[in-house]
Amino acid sequence: MPSTVISVEHLSKSYRLGQIGTGRLVDDLKIWWAKARGKPNPLAKIGQQDLRRNDQEPRTKNHKPDNRDGEIIWALKDINFEVKQGEILGIIGRNGAGKSTLLKIMTGVTAPTSGQIKAKGRVASLLEVGTGFHPELTGRENIYLNGAILGMKKVEIARKFDEIVAFSEVEQFIDTPVKRYSSGMYVRLAFAVAAHLDPEILLVDEVLAVGDAAFQKKCLGKMGDVASGGRTVLFVSHNMTAVRGLCQRAVLLRDGRLVQSGVAADVIGNYLGEILNRGDATLLADRRDRQGSGVVKVTGMRVGTRTDPASGHWITGEDAVAEVDYACDGTNGLRNVVVAIGVRRLDQSPMLYLGSEVVRFNIDWIEGTGTFVCVIKRLPLESGRFSLNVDIEQNKVLADRVNAALVLDVAEGDYYGTGVVWPFSGFLCDYTWSHAKGVKPAASR
Amino acid sequence: MTEGGGPTTDRTPSPSSVLGHPSSLPDHWDLVIRPHRKWFDLKLGELWRYRDLVMLFVRRDFVALYKQTILGPLWYIIQPLLTTITFTIVFGRIARLPTNGLPQFLFYMAGTVVWTYFATCLTKTSETFVQNAQLFGKVYFPRLAVPVSILISNLIAFAIQFVFFLAFMVYFALRGSPIRPNPYILLTPILLLTMAGLALGFGTIVLALTTKYRDLRFLIHFGVQLLMYAAPVVYSTSSLPPGLQPIVRANPLSSIIEAFRYAYLGGVAPSLGQLAYSFGFMVVILVVGIVVFNRVEATFVDTV
Incomplete structure (x- = not known):
């Protein structure tokens, strides 16, 4: 029986917002002075907003209501x-x-x-x-x-x-x-x-x-x-x-x-x-677990079919549509943009990469807001659940990436148009069979 | 800052861990991490085990500083030289401040070289967390390794500048200037130690404050410049009006700079009582600084 080498016992870690202070000596002194005279904290609200804004560290990661205990956040x-x-x-x-x-x-x-x-x-x-x-x-x-x-x-x-x-x-x-x-x-x-x-x-x-x-x-x-x-x-x-x-x-x-x-x-x-269950909970635009420079951001994403581009699901063998809404940061336009959607299984192993650069669709100029539309003809994915990653590059620099931006169902469909659906085949493609009778000629390979 | 204190990290190197095999003793734990640390836990043993890291930090600072510069380490000499020339012109020639009969150039150079060591150590120590935030957030090693490496790498810079100063001293002596080196020279190591201790102590206190209050970071840079005028760098204490002398003497650096200058050049010696005061001051500020440092290092990752 192997021995125990790590033992974690009742481990807790909290971040107390009140103790972090405002980050400015002057403000802290004001609060202290008010306390000393028995007056309420003159900067209570400002202090908290400041914290939010400066926060990149773990303490905001968990600011869910159920996680908060007064001003204490339990990481x-x-x-x-x-x-x-x-x-x-x-x-x-x-x-x-x-x-x-x-x-x-x-x-x-x-x-x-x-x-x-x-x-x-x-x-x-x-x-x-x-x-x-x-x-x-x-x-x-x-x-x-x-x-x-x-x-x-x-x-x-x-x-x-x-x-x-x-x-x-x-x-x-x-x-x-x-x-x-x-x-x-x-x-x-x-x-x-x-x-x-x-x-x-x-x-x-x-x-x-x-x-x-x-x-x-x-x-x-x-x-x-x-x-x-x-x-x-x-x-x-x-x-x-x-x-x-x-x-x-x-x-x-x-x-x-x-x-x-x-x-x-x-x-x-x-x-x-x-x-x-997470995709529904947070709006894409509000997601914070994103990477990239942020010069342009993905603000929304819809998937569907030709007839209903926002149906939320794809159907095997039918044309599939994915729409990516973007918003540029600031008023300047951006040159040389590449948009890509990665289709992954739920365990994040890659299935399909849909990049605008791969099919040489050049996006020379974007400005303000807009929508990129990707159409997959005769969707060759089996029924099941998939997660979509989306990223936008500008001048070969990552501008925005959201992993698992969306989770979608692919509904069973008749890819081959034969009425026969064979599940668990891995992937689908066009193929044919032929048949030659008699002994196969030795020369042919 | 978080609730609770710092971690108590008891890293006892058991014989088994040195050999690279996990210990099989049932109740022996090599590492216990828990909140609340003793107030004064220097962990010097741990720092000693990381001495290779300290020396590699020194090397890194030295090598990286002047890579891709034309003059390279020559900058170590150019900086004090230009400062000395400026001081000689402004304070010597224009303001005509008395220098106790010493050659103005040497007088200012001694002050500059000594002051530079203190000022650089202080500024750099106070920036430890900000400069290394990324590193500290990822890996644990005794945090004190960084300030200590700063003291050492600046000691090398000081040595270079000091040799340069000695060269000028010899030159002036050969030209017949009234220079009288004396047994105070033997105090040099103690003077350096006191200065390093003061820089480390003050530096860590400022450091602790800057992690909480960013505004102090701006203050320290020009504050150090102003502080120079509160120490006898460009003047000698004895030449001040009697009313001002106690104020300057209260500065623990004053006696060190004066002693240094006196040891190598002669002039007016500071009293031994004064030197004892500086040394005592250093011990107190160092203890306070390290206690504060220990409190802050444990949780600074959460605040910066």
């Missing part, structure tokens, strides 16, 4: 679980559920409000690889610096240096400043350092979102190795395929509480059910 509340040695535990949940806060507490980056975490052995994290890389330093210098930041001794790094360089596949450029690296090389080098930490407990947060497919595979392999070597991995991800493939057990967080802990497949099932 984590009474979390309990244990992890056995050699286990890969998946931590899943929506954005803002408290996954990252949990990892941050485990690494010691921030303090819990109450409760405790006990661990055996060295804990190391891959919270976004490459933190602490200095662009002006060479690959070699950064390996040492990054290794030391992650807690390695200089001799330790020197011993593993060759291994790290080989794993990263950037041998030729090891004495070049990393600012000249491609983003792929950068990530590979950063991951290589982190992967060679040899901690007893490894915390991984969404690193696998970067790098090409081959490298991702390598990383997953490395994580598997780490676990099979008796080490323990905590894996936070939105990639359900990866979680399913790597983890035996998973825990699901929702609004700072642990709602389920158990066999990975069950927990994932529960989570996927949860994200389905």
Whole structure:
């Protein structure tokens, strides 16, 4: 029976809005002066609005009414679980559920409000690889610096240096400043350092979102190795395929509480059910979990068929329509725009990419607001549920991206026009059969 | 700021974790993270274990600072040289401030070199969290490693400037200027230590305040410039009107600058009582600074 190496006991983390202050000495002094004279806080409202505006940190992520307790926001509340040695535990949940806060507490980056975490052995994290890389330093210098930041001794790094360089596949450029690296090389080098930490407990947060497919595979392999070597991995991800493939057990967080802990497949099932209901809850324009420069934003999205473009579902074999509403930031127009919709399964594995650049549909100029319309002829998707990602690029720079912008049902339809529907075929395409009687001529191939 | 205090991170390196094998003892935990930290928990042992990181930070600052500049490390010399020339012209030639009979150039240079060390350490320490917010938000290491590395990397800069100062000193001595180096020179390490301690102490206090009040960040930059005039950098304390002297003497940096100048050039020596005052001041401010730092570092990630 493997021993318990991590024990999380009644762990809670709260952010108290009132204590953060206004961020301006003058205002805080005014409040203090008013308090001293027994008067009400003269800036109460202003203070709170200021907080909202300045907020990019976790404390707004959870500002749901059920999560608020007066002015206190609970990012984590009474979390309990244990992890056995050699286990890969998946931590899943929506954005803002408290996954990252949990990892941050485990690494010691921030303090819990109450409760405790006990661990055996060295804990190391891959919270976004490459933190602490200095662009002006060479690959070699950064390996040492990054290794030391992650807690390695200089001799330790020197011993593993060759291994790290080989794993990263950037041998030729090891004495070049990393600012000249491609983003792929950068990530590979950063991951290589982190992967060679040899901690007893490894915390991984969404690193696998970067790098090409081959490298991702390598990383997953490395994580598997780490676990099979008796080490323990905590894996936070939105990639359900990866979680399913790597983890035996998973825990699901929702609004700072642990709602389920158990066999990975069950927990994932529960989570996927949860994200389905989310699309209706928030308007696309109000979604905050978006990436990009924001020069233009997706404000709405509709899907449907030719006859009813807003029906909310597609039908296999019929023309499918997706409309993307946008609004430019400011009054200036934008040149050179690319819009793309990614059709994914609910576990976020990709199915179909619909990019305007792929079909050479050039959008030279946009201004104000408008709508892009994408039509898929004779939809070759089987019936089922899919999630749509949408992104807009401007001059090859990401302007806006919303993952799982919409979840839609594809209804069963007669793709082949034959009246026969064969479920679970994977994908659909035009095909024919022919038949030659007698012995097949040897020459033909 | 969050409710509750900082974490108590007891990172005891057990023999098992050094060997890289998880401990199998049932009740032994290598790491316990819980709220509330003792008020004065320096965690110097932990900092010592991260000494390689401190030195790599020093190296990073040194290498990165002057990459893609034409003159490179020469800037370490150009800065004090230009400042000294300016001071010599403005305060020496135009304002004709007395320099205790010392060559004006050396008088101002000694003051500038010493003051620069203090000012740079103070400003940089107070920016620790802002400069490293991204890093601190992702990885844990003893936060004190950053200010300590700042003190060390600036000590290197100071050494370069100091050698430069010595070269000028020799030059002036050969030309027959009345320079009298004396046994006060032996105090140099203590003077440097006091100055570093003051910079670290003040720096961390300002740092703690700037995490909460951003406006102080603007204040510190020009505040340090103004503060220079409250220390005997461009004048000597003994030349001040008697009414002003106690005010300047209250500044713990005054005796250090004066002692430094006296040790290498001669002139008027500060009393040993004065130096003891500065040293005591340093100890107090350092303790306060580090306590404050420990309180803030635990939860600053949530506020910045």
